[in-house]
Amino acid sequence: MGSWQRLLLFHGVSLRGGARACAPLCGRQMLVCWRQLSGAESETLKQRRTQIMSRGLPKQKPIEGVKQVIVVASGKGGVGKSTTAVNLALALGANDSSKAVGLLDVDVYGPSVPKMMNLKGNPELSESNLMRPLLNYGVACMSMGFLVEETAPVVWRGLMVMSAIEKLLRQVDWGQLDYLVVDMPPGTGDVQLSVSQNIPISGAVIVSTPQDIALMDAHKGAEMFRKVHVPVLGLVQNMSVFQCPKCRHKTHIFGADGAKRLARTLDLDVLGDVPLHLNIREASDTGQPIVFSQPESDEGNRGDLV
Numbered sequence: 001m002g003s004w005q006r007l008l009l010f011h012g013v014s015l016r017g018g019a020r021a022c023a024p025l026c027g028r029q030m031l032v033c034w035r036q037l038s039g040a041e042s043e044t045l046k047q048r049r050t051q052i053m054s055r056g057l058p059k060q061k062p063i064e065g066v067k068q069v070i071v072v073a074s075g076k077g078g079v080g081k082s083t084t085a086v087n088l089a090l091a092l093g094a095n096d097s098s099k100a101v102g103l104l105d106v107d108v109y110g111p112s113v114p115k116m117m118n119l120k121g122n123p124e125l126s127e128s129n130l131m132r133p134l135l136n137y138g139v140a141c142m143s144m145g146f147l148v149e150e151t152a153p154v155v156w157r158g159l160m161v162m163s164a165i166e167k168l169l170r171q172v173d174w175g176q177l178d179y180l181v182v183d184m185p186p187g188t189g190d191v192q193l194s195v196s197q198n199i200p201i202s203g204a205v206i207v208s209t210p211q212d213i214a215l216m217d218a219h220k221g222a223e224m225f226r227k228v229h230v231p232v233l234g235l236v237q238n239m240s241v242f243q244c245p246k247c248r249h250k251t252h253i254f255g256a257d258g259a260k261r262l263a264r265t266l267d268l269d270v271l272g273d274v275p276l277h278l279n280i281r282e283a284s285d286t287g288q289p290i291v292f293s294q295p296e297s298d299e300g301n302r303g304d305l306v
Contacts, residue, residue: 060197060198060199060200061198061199062199062200063169063170063172063174063180063199064174065173065174065175065176065177066102066174066177066180067177067178067179068178068179068180068202069179069180069182069199069200069201069202070088070179070180070181070182070201070202070203070204070205070233071181071182071184071195071196071201071203071204071205071225071230072084072085072088072181072182072183072184072204072205072207073184073186073192073204073205073206073207073221073225074184074186074206074207074208074214074217074218074221075186075187075188075206075208075214075216075217075218075219075220075221076186076187076208076213076214076217076218077110077186077187078186079186079207079208079209079214079218079238079239080207080209080238080239080274081183081184081186081207082105082107082112082113082116082183083116083238083280083284083289084205084207084236084238084272084274085103085105085113085181085182085183086103086112086113086116086117086183086284086289087289087290087291088181088205089101089102089103089139089179089181090137090138090139090289090291090292091291092179092181093137093138093139094291094292094295099178099179100140100175100176100177100178100179101138101139101140101177101178101179101180101181102133102139102140102141102142102174102177102179102180102181103117103139103140103141103142103180103181103183104141104142104143104168104169104172104180104181104182104183105141105142105143105144105145105183106144106165106168106169106182106183106184106185106191106195107144107183107184107185107186108144108154108156108161108164108165108185108191109154109161109185110185111143111144111145112145112183113141113143113145113183114141114143114145114146114150115145115284115285115287116284116287116289117136117137117139117141117287117289118136118286118287118288119134119136119141119143119146119287120146120150121134121146122146122147123142123146123147123172126173128173129171130171130172130173131167131171131172131173132172132173133172133173133174134146137289137292140174140175140177142168142172144164144168158190161190161191162190162191162194165191165194165195166194166198169195169198169199182195186217187217187221188220188221188224192221192224193228196225196228196230197228201230201231202231203230203231203232203233204222204225204230204231204232204233205233205234205235205236205271206218206221206222206225206232206234206235206236206268207235207236207238208235208236208237208238208258208259208262209237209238209239209240209254209255209258209259210237210239210240210252210254210255210256210257210258210259211254211255211258212255212258214254214258215258215259215262218235218259218262219262219265219266222235222266222268232266232268233268233269233271234263234268234269234270234271235259235262235263235266235268235269235270235271236259236270236271236272236273236274237257237258237259237260237270237272237273237274238274239253239254239274239275239276240252240254240256240257240259240273240274240275240276241253241256241275241276242275242276242277243275243277245278253276254276274299275298275299277299279294279297279299279300280299283300
């Protein structure tokens with residue numbers, strides 16, 4: 001039945017043949033016809049949608065040589081997600097020196113890992129034409145920042161971005177890794193879905209400040225991973241409190257315990273409570289992450305993350 005026939009049917013007119021006159025339908029007849037049509041079309045649409053989804057979703061394929069993949073994500077930018085990802089990768093290695101750890105930066109538009117890990121240069125190619133990660137502090141790193149100029153903006157449309165993500169996932173020679181920490185871009189868009197649907201993920205860590213605005217997006221991020229069947233390991237509350245270095249007075253600049261309340265709402269654990277501290281910012285900017293450069297300090301001793 002064509003669109004125009006359905007439109008006429010909904011307006012109480014029954015078409016009984018190509019050139020025959022149209023007879024009006026009573027209210028009950030129109031309702032029965034509408035229900036039959038609606039039910040049949042609804043079932044057809046459901047079947048069609050299921051076929052498209054089953055055909056369109058990529059099959060998950062593990063990254064060769066990688067045992068566990070942990071993604072670090074946030075719903076909103078500027079909450080310290082990359083800082084958390086870098087220090088988590090270093091903490092995993094420091095917690096057990098026998099474990100090999102890698103760090104993958106899939107934030108194509110704003111890669112932060114090269115600067116935070118104090119790495120520059122282009123990846124070399126292996127004999128099988130795969131990119132070799134750059135290494136520092138015992139962590140193998142790969143980022144879009146290694147493939148473009150540091151100050152050059154990445155002005156790409158979606159298809160180019162997805163092609164770059166595919167290369168970062170499939171064309172890197174990681175060797176043998178126990179853990180690969182993936183620094184995701186903010187939001188809940190194509191990149192997050194592509195990564196989640198292409199590779200098996202052991203768990204996701206959601207980073208947020210205690211601020212209500214950030215928590216709204218963190219909630220969305222956690223729900224997105226649940227929808228694509230990625231376990232959410234818990235929340236990291238970043239920039240939780242600022243302590244004056246002179247008088248030692250503590251100020252909750254972004255609010256107090258917001259991530260902890262969200263964790264209770266989502267039935268998740270709070271994996272870490274990281275303060276807003278000058279040393280953390282300086283260490284990240286100089287390419288000497290706090291877990292590596294000041295492991296004995298209060299702000300660098302984040303053993304609760306691992």
